[in-house]
Amino acid sequence: MEHEGGLRSIFQAYAEYRKRHRKMNEFEYLDRTPYLHSSDYLRELYRGADTKEKKQKLFDYIQRFEVNDKEFKGYYSLYERIGRELGHIEDDKEEYIQIPKSLIAEYARQMMDDEDFVKYNMRRQRK
Structure with missing residues (x-):
């Protein structure tokens, strides 16, 4: 029984690691899919995006479906965050x-x- 708890914690740790460090093919799929995924799903992908390339895939995906406008709040906030992080969008500073x-x-x-x-x-x- 003690081994069962140890195995469970190992698998939980591995699942957390996989969630945080998503594979690149999950992001490459975004280039090909004709479907718009929910902003919640994209935010989850963003949390696991550990490279600029993965974040760029998300940024391009949101742009491709043209949901990078303020009327699409969930997508827009993620788009803005990724855009600032990648240097595509500058902070609004009044001159x-x-x-x-x-x-x-x-x-x-x-x-x-x-x-x-x-x-x-x-x-x-x-x-």
């Missing part, structure tokens, strides 16, 4: 343009000198 204060001041002066601008603003204040 700011610095405008010299002298240029802003000159623009304001020109606007104040423009009679139409002043008349328009005066009309808005009366209402």
Whole structure:
């Protein structure tokens, strides 16, 4: 009976290892299948993807079925994660343009000198 518990733990450890380190043929299948698998299944594959090549297969698969849009939340979040990890998608960083204060001041002066601008603003204040 003691051996049975030891064998069970060995098989459980092996099953966990296989789950984490999926074989490449599971990912190559994605190139050929005409079916769209669930985002949950793809996320499970992603957890076991231990190489960039496997992650690229997942990325390409999601792109091929055109479910890489925000309306497909499960697929989109996985697509974004893999894309950032592989360097295909950059983080959204807002870029700011610095405008010299002298240029802003000159623009304001020109606007104040423009009679139409002043008349328009005066009309808005009366209402």
